Amino acid sequence: MILEAKQISKSFQNGTKELTVLRKLSLSVDKGEIVTIMGPSGSGKSTLLNILGTLDSANSGTVSICGKNVAYLDDVSLAELRNRHIGFVFQFHHLLPEFTALENVLIPAELMGGGHDAKSRAKELFEYVSLTERMDHFPSQLSGGERLRVAVLRALINTPDIILTDEPTGNLDTGNAERLLELFTNICRDFQQAMIITTHDQHVSSIGTRACRLEDGILHVIT
Numbered sequence: 001m002i003l004e005a006k007q008i009s010k011s012f013q014n015g016t017k018e019l020t021v022l023r024k025l026s027l028s029v030d031k032g033e034i035v036t037i038m039g040p041s042g043s044g045k046s047t048l049l050n051i052l053g054t055l056d057s058a059n060s061g062t063v064s065i066c067g068k069n070v071a072y073l074d075d076v077s078l079a080e081l082r083n084r085h086i087g088f089v090f091q092f093h094h095l096l097p098e099f100t101a102l103e104n105v106l107i108p109a110e111l112m113g114g115g116h117d118a119k120s121r122a123k124e125l126f127e128y129v130s131l132t133e134r135m136d137h138f139p140s141q142l143s144g145g146e147r148l149r150v151a152v153l154r155a156l157i158n159t160p161d162i163i164l165t166d167e168p169t170g171n172l173d174t175g176n177a178e179r180l181l182e183l184f185t186n187i188c189r190d191f192q193q194a195m196i197i198t199t200h201d202q203h204v205s206s207i208g209t210r211a212c213r214l215e216d217g218i219l220h221v222i223t
Protein backbone atom coordinates (compact mmCIF):
# COMPACT_ATOMS: atom_id res chain seq x y z
CA MET A 1 0.00 0.00 0.00
CA ILE A 2 1.42 3.39 -1.01
CA LEU A 3 -0.80 5.63 1.06
CA GLU A 4 -2.92 4.67 4.00
CA ALA A 5 -5.03 7.09 6.01
CA LYS A 6 -6.95 5.78 8.97
CA GLN A 7 -9.71 7.50 10.91
CA ILE A 8 -8.63 11.04 10.01
CA SER A 9 -10.52 13.79 11.80
CA LYS A 10 -9.98 17.50 11.33
CA SER A 11 -11.71 20.53 12.82
CA PHE A 12 -10.97 24.22 12.59
CA GLN A 13 -11.58 26.63 15.44
CA ASN A 14 -13.15 29.88 14.20
CA GLY A 15 -13.45 32.06 17.30
CA THR A 16 -15.72 30.16 19.63
CA LYS A 17 -17.14 28.01 16.86
CA GLU A 18 -15.67 24.67 15.89
CA LEU A 19 -16.04 23.55 12.29
CA THR A 20 -15.57 19.82 11.75
CA VAL A 21 -14.37 19.17 8.20
CA LEU A 22 -13.29 15.50 8.24
CA ARG A 23 -14.89 12.79 10.38
CA LYS A 24 -12.91 9.58 10.95
CA LEU A 25 -12.15 9.33 7.27
CA SER A 26 -10.12 6.38 5.97
CA LEU A 27 -8.56 5.84 2.54
CA SER A 28 -5.90 3.57 1.06
CA VAL A 29 -4.29 3.94 -2.33
CA ASP A 30 -2.36 1.26 -4.18
CA LYS A 31 0.06 1.35 -7.14
CA GLY A 32 -1.45 2.47 -10.45
CA GLU A 33 -4.71 3.60 -8.86
CA ILE A 34 -6.32 6.94 -9.68
CA VAL A 35 -8.56 7.98 -6.83
CA THR A 36 -10.80 10.95 -7.56
CA ILE A 37 -12.42 12.90 -4.74
CA MET A 38 -15.39 14.98 -5.74
CA GLY A 39 -17.14 17.47 -3.50
CA PRO A 40 -18.62 20.95 -3.55
CA SER A 41 -16.70 24.05 -2.48
CA GLY A 42 -16.00 23.95 1.24
CA SER A 43 -16.48 20.19 1.57
CA GLY A 44 -12.87 19.73 2.69
CA LYS A 45 -11.09 18.47 -0.43
CA SER A 46 -8.03 20.70 -0.06
CA THR A 47 -7.91 20.07 3.69
CA LEU A 48 -7.90 16.33 3.08
CA LEU A 49 -5.29 16.50 0.32
CA ASN A 50 -3.01 18.69 2.46
CA ILE A 51 -3.22 16.17 5.30
CA LEU A 52 -2.55 13.22 2.97
CA GLY A 53 0.41 15.14 1.52
CA THR A 54 1.76 15.87 5.03
CA LEU A 55 1.46 19.63 4.47
CA ASP A 56 -1.05 19.81 7.32
CA SER A 57 -1.80 17.47 10.21
CA ALA A 58 -5.02 15.89 11.36
CA ASN A 59 -6.43 16.25 14.88
CA SER A 60 -6.58 12.48 15.14
CA GLY A 61 -5.98 9.44 12.97
CA THR A 62 -2.87 8.29 11.13
CA VAL A 63 -1.33 8.83 7.71
CA SER A 64 1.26 6.36 6.43
CA ILE A 65 3.23 6.85 3.22
CA CYS A 66 5.02 3.75 1.92
CA GLY A 67 4.58 2.13 5.32
CA LYS A 68 5.93 5.07 7.34
CA ASN A 69 3.63 6.72 9.88
CA VAL A 70 4.28 10.40 9.21
CA ALA A 71 3.47 11.38 12.81
CA TYR A 72 6.83 9.95 13.90
CA LEU A 73 8.90 12.06 11.50
CA ASP A 74 10.56 15.37 12.32
CA ASP A 75 10.35 18.29 9.85
CA VAL A 76 13.55 17.39 8.01
CA SER A 77 12.55 13.74 7.53
CA LEU A 78 9.08 14.83 6.52
CA ALA A 79 10.43 17.19 3.85
CA GLU A 80 12.63 14.39 2.55
CA LEU A 81 9.72 11.94 2.49
CA ARG A 82 7.63 14.45 0.55
CA ASN A 83 10.36 15.11 -1.99
CA ARG A 84 11.07 11.41 -2.48
CA HIS A 85 7.60 9.88 -2.40
CA ILE A 86 5.02 12.55 -3.22
CA GLY A 87 4.52 14.73 -6.28
CA PHE A 88 2.24 17.75 -6.00
CA VAL A 89 0.41 19.46 -8.84
CA PHE A 90 -1.56 22.57 -7.93
CA GLN A 91 -4.10 24.43 -10.02
CA PHE A 92 -1.85 27.46 -9.90
CA HIS A 93 1.17 25.55 -11.08
CA HIS A 94 3.72 27.50 -8.94
CA LEU A 95 6.42 27.39 -11.61
CA LEU A 96 9.27 29.79 -10.81
CA PRO A 97 9.12 32.61 -13.37
CA GLU A 98 12.88 33.22 -13.57
CA PHE A 99 13.65 29.60 -14.51
CA THR A 100 13.01 27.83 -17.81
CA ALA A 101 10.56 24.94 -18.09
CA LEU A 102 13.45 22.44 -18.01
CA GLU A 103 15.05 24.13 -14.98
CA ASN A 104 11.72 24.14 -13.15
CA VAL A 105 11.32 20.41 -13.72
CA LEU A 106 14.88 19.79 -12.46
CA ILE A 107 14.48 21.66 -9.14
CA PRO A 108 13.11 18.72 -7.09
CA ALA A 109 15.85 16.48 -8.51
CA GLU A 110 18.54 18.96 -7.52
CA LEU A 111 17.20 18.97 -3.97
CA MET A 112 17.90 15.23 -4.00
CA GLY A 113 21.39 15.70 -5.44
CA GLY A 114 20.47 14.24 -8.83
CA GLY A 115 22.86 15.24 -11.63
CA HIS A 116 23.09 13.99 -15.21
CA ASP A 117 20.53 11.21 -14.76
CA ALA A 118 17.89 13.76 -13.80
CA LYS A 119 18.59 15.86 -16.88
CA SER A 120 18.19 12.97 -19.28
CA ARG A 121 15.06 11.81 -17.46
CA ALA A 122 13.65 15.34 -17.67
CA LYS A 123 14.29 15.41 -21.41
CA GLU A 124 12.52 12.07 -21.82
CA LEU A 125 9.57 13.43 -19.86
CA PHE A 126 9.35 16.52 -22.08
CA GLU A 127 9.29 14.20 -25.06
CA TYR A 128 6.57 12.11 -23.40
CA VAL A 129 4.26 15.15 -23.23
CA SER A 130 5.36 16.53 -26.62
CA LEU A 131 6.87 19.67 -25.11
CA THR A 132 10.49 19.21 -26.18
CA GLU A 133 10.24 22.39 -28.25
CA ARG A 134 9.16 24.37 -25.19
CA MET A 135 11.86 23.13 -22.80
CA ASP A 136 13.88 26.36 -22.83
CA HIS A 137 10.88 28.67 -22.60
CA PHE A 138 10.09 30.60 -19.46
CA PRO A 139 6.68 30.05 -17.80
CA SER A 140 5.45 33.42 -19.11
CA GLN A 141 6.06 32.14 -22.65
CA LEU A 142 3.86 29.06 -22.16
CA SER A 143 0.09 28.61 -22.36
CA GLY A 144 -1.86 27.71 -19.23
CA GLY A 145 -2.17 24.10 -20.34
CA GLU A 146 1.53 23.86 -21.16
CA ARG A 147 2.46 25.28 -17.75
CA LEU A 148 0.38 22.67 -16.02
CA ARG A 149 1.94 19.89 -18.09
CA VAL A 150 5.36 21.22 -17.04
CA ALA A 151 4.16 21.19 -13.42
CA VAL A 152 3.15 17.55 -13.90
CA LEU A 153 6.67 16.74 -15.15
CA ARG A 154 8.15 18.52 -12.14
CA ALA A 155 5.97 16.30 -9.93
CA LEU A 156 7.20 13.21 -11.82
CA ILE A 157 10.93 13.92 -11.95
CA ASN A 158 11.80 12.13 -8.69
CA THR A 159 9.62 9.11 -9.64
CA PRO A 160 7.24 9.67 -6.72
CA ASP A 161 5.06 6.86 -5.44
CA ILE A 162 1.99 9.04 -5.49
CA ILE A 163 0.90 12.29 -7.12
CA LEU A 164 -1.56 14.56 -5.33
CA THR A 165 -3.37 17.13 -7.36
CA ASP A 166 -5.93 19.65 -6.11
CA GLU A 167 -8.51 20.70 -8.74
CA PRO A 168 -5.94 20.57 -11.53
CA THR A 169 -8.32 21.44 -14.35
CA GLY A 170 -10.10 24.26 -12.48
CA ASN A 171 -8.28 26.95 -14.42
CA LEU A 172 -8.20 25.38 -17.90
CA ASP A 173 -10.39 25.54 -20.99
CA THR A 174 -12.08 22.33 -22.13
CA GLY A 175 -9.36 21.34 -24.61
CA ASN A 176 -6.49 21.77 -22.18
CA ALA A 177 -8.44 20.11 -19.37
CA GLU A 178 -9.09 17.11 -21.61
CA ARG A 179 -5.40 16.89 -22.56
CA LEU A 180 -4.34 17.02 -18.90
CA LEU A 181 -6.77 14.25 -17.92
CA GLU A 182 -5.52 12.11 -20.77
CA LEU A 183 -1.97 12.71 -19.57
CA PHE A 184 -2.90 11.62 -16.03
CA THR A 185 -4.51 8.45 -17.33
CA ASN A 186 -1.47 7.66 -19.49
CA ILE A 187 0.98 8.32 -16.65
CA CYS A 188 -0.88 6.00 -14.31
CA ARG A 189 -0.98 3.27 -16.96
CA ASP A 190 2.58 3.66 -18.28
CA PHE A 191 4.37 4.23 -14.96
CA GLN A 192 1.97 2.39 -12.62
CA GLN A 193 1.72 5.75 -10.90
CA ALA A 194 -0.75 6.24 -8.04
CA MET A 195 -2.67 9.49 -8.00
CA ILE A 196 -5.30 11.35 -6.00
CA ILE A 197 -7.24 14.06 -7.82
CA THR A 198 -9.74 16.39 -6.16
CA THR A 199 -12.42 18.03 -8.25
CA HIS A 200 -15.92 19.42 -8.26
CA ASP A 201 -16.36 18.27 -11.85
CA GLN A 202 -18.21 15.05 -12.60
CA HIS A 203 -16.20 14.48 -15.77
CA VAL A 204 -12.84 14.69 -13.98
CA SER A 205 -14.22 12.40 -11.31
CA SER A 206 -15.04 9.77 -13.94
CA ILE A 207 -11.38 9.14 -14.90
CA GLY A 208 -10.75 7.58 -11.48
CA THR A 209 -10.15 3.87 -11.17
CA ARG A 210 -11.95 4.65 -7.92
CA ALA A 211 -14.26 7.63 -7.69
CA CYS A 212 -15.22 8.97 -4.27
CA ARG A 213 -17.44 11.74 -3.01
CA LEU A 214 -16.62 13.83 0.04
CA GLU A 215 -19.75 14.78 1.91
CA ASP A 216 -20.20 15.93 5.51
CA GLY A 217 -16.65 14.91 6.30
CA ILE A 218 -17.13 11.34 5.12
CA LEU A 219 -15.76 9.74 1.98
CA HIS A 220 -18.27 7.70 -0.04
CA VAL A 221 -17.01 5.38 -2.75
CA ILE A 222 -19.10 5.83 -5.91
CA THR A 223 -17.33 3.33 -8.20
Ligand SMILES: Nc1ncnc2c1ncn2[C@@H]1O[C@H](COP(=O)(O)OP(=O)(O)OP(=O)(O)O)[C@@H](O)[C@H]1O
Nearest residue numbers: 012013014021039040041042043044045046047048
Ligand atom coordinates in the same frame (compact mmCIF):
# COMPACT_ATOMS: atom_id res chain seq x y z
N1 LIG B 1 -7.09 27.29 8.16
C1 LIG B 1 -8.42 27.28 8.28
N2 LIG B 1 -9.03 27.85 9.33
C2 LIG B 1 -10.38 27.82 9.46
N3 LIG B 1 -11.19 27.23 8.58
C3 LIG B 1 -10.65 26.63 7.50
C4 LIG B 1 -9.24 26.63 7.30
N4 LIG B 1 -8.99 25.97 6.13
C5 LIG B 1 -10.19 25.59 5.66
N5 LIG B 1 -11.18 25.97 6.47
C6 LIG B 1 -12.64 25.70 6.27
O1 LIG B 1 -12.78 24.31 6.11
C7 LIG B 1 -13.76 24.01 5.11
C8 LIG B 1 -13.13 23.13 4.04
O2 LIG B 1 -12.19 23.90 3.30
P1 LIG B 1 -11.41 23.31 2.04
O3 LIG B 1 -10.53 24.37 1.54
O4 LIG B 1 -10.78 22.03 2.42
O5 LIG B 1 -12.62 23.03 1.04
P2 LIG B 1 -12.56 22.59 -0.50
O6 LIG B 1 -13.46 21.41 -0.63
O7 LIG B 1 -11.16 22.43 -0.93
O8 LIG B 1 -13.25 23.84 -1.21
P3 LIG B 1 -12.95 24.45 -2.70
O9 LIG B 1 -13.66 23.54 -3.67
O10 LIG B 1 -13.59 25.79 -2.65
O11 LIG B 1 -11.47 24.50 -2.91
C9 LIG B 1 -14.25 25.35 4.60
O12 LIG B 1 -15.47 25.64 5.24
C10 LIG B 1 -13.18 26.32 5.01
O13 LIG B 1 -13.70 27.59 5.25
Ligand SMILES: [Mg+2]
Nearest residue numbers: 045046047166
Ligand atom coordinates in the same frame (compact mmCIF):
# COMPACT_ATOMS: atom_id res chain seq x y z
MG1 LIG C 1 -9.98 23.39 -2.37
